[in-house]
Amino acid sequence: MAAGREGEGAQRPPRPDLLARLDAEVGRIEEQLRALAAAKNRVEGLLEAVVAITREVELPAVLHRIVTTAMDLVGARYGALGVLDESGEFLEQFIVVGLSEQERSALAEVGFPRGLGVLGHLIRHPEPLRVGDISSHPSSVGFPPGHPPMRTLLGVAVSVRGEIYGDLYLSERRDGQPFDVRDESILVALASAAGIAIESVRLFEQIRAGSELFQRRLLPTLPDMRPFAAAAVYRPAAEPHHVGGDWYDAVLLPDGAVAVVIGDVVGHDLHAAAAMASTRNMLRALLFTLRTPPSAVLAQLDRTLEAITDNPVTTTSLARIEPTGAAWRLHWSSAGHIPPLLITPGGRAEYLFAEPGLPLNVDSRQPRPDHTHPLPPDTTVVFFTDGLVEHPDHPIDESLNELAELATTYxxxxxxxxxxxxxxxxPSDAHDDMAILALRTPR
Known part of the structure; x- marks a missing residue:
């Protein structure tokens, strides 16, 4: 009896069919976990891709980045982006990635696609397109000589503000598998983000062009400076919303001297630009009315700005190039500005380091120093703003030395x-606008 009870209490081994069901369930859960992990990786990759695309600030770079990002996300061997012309019927631009140099050269002879065949089908029917065999598609017209073999295609339209901008194409998954619905979903999502990125960079370019035009119209056209040669250049900052406060000016004075000015108002907005314009105009008026050294002109300008404006802090250098016998001399005063660069007839570069004085709108009671330096024939003097040399990763001395080397080279x-x-x-990182004004004495 005891033996019977002991046998009854013992556990029975699980049935084989139960083990099989458990194994199948565990396998199903593992497959779901793998699918979830893959989906998570795809979403994270898509988010990273969107961030990477939106970092670009030039349209060609954005278009190229869209193609390479799509290829990376889906694992495609080839990628392209076709941009439609104004009619919306043909491609006027075709950015292609994945071709070898030999293949590019071969296709360059026949020209890149304009939107015929299967590509034209996507233009006429802008719904996502997955093709397992391009040659068997009703719209297929074959490939030109030199085109690499392609069998599969995944294409989606890219829209900007509700209008078709172009089409994004992928061909040949690297694992040899046809494109699937997940590839299509990820490409559709990327195309949506690409449309926003394209619109953003186009607005960026419009704003930058408008800012640059506004800035340039505030700057003067240099007068005829004979017997001197004079030249100036202004470059806006890379950021589209930056309206800078850099300016230059040159004035022929009644006493035969030439006045040269370079300046930089602190700030990157309309207030800085307006302050720049008012400061430049005041200084021009003072140059024609005062027969005093540059330091006295700057001192009067500083007192005037302090009395009637709320302009930001401003650095500037005011110089007179004065005749002295058969030669010339530079007579200047600085209000916290970078020193001018002198290039001698022998090609040697030298910065005219001297006591800079305080910037304008800091303390008008402080004295301002004057400095002089001879200017032999065929000497070049370069005045510039700090946007030409400032770089957050390089000491200012290093950038100044690099600029001096450039000056001797050219x-x-x-x-x-x-x-x-x-x-x-x-040598700068172009985060700030820059102005350069150079004057060369006659031989």
Missing amino acids: AALPLQDFVQALADHH
């Missing part, structure tokens, strides 16, 4: 080409 150029070269190859 010193033999005509003066307008010279200032353009300095603006093109500047």
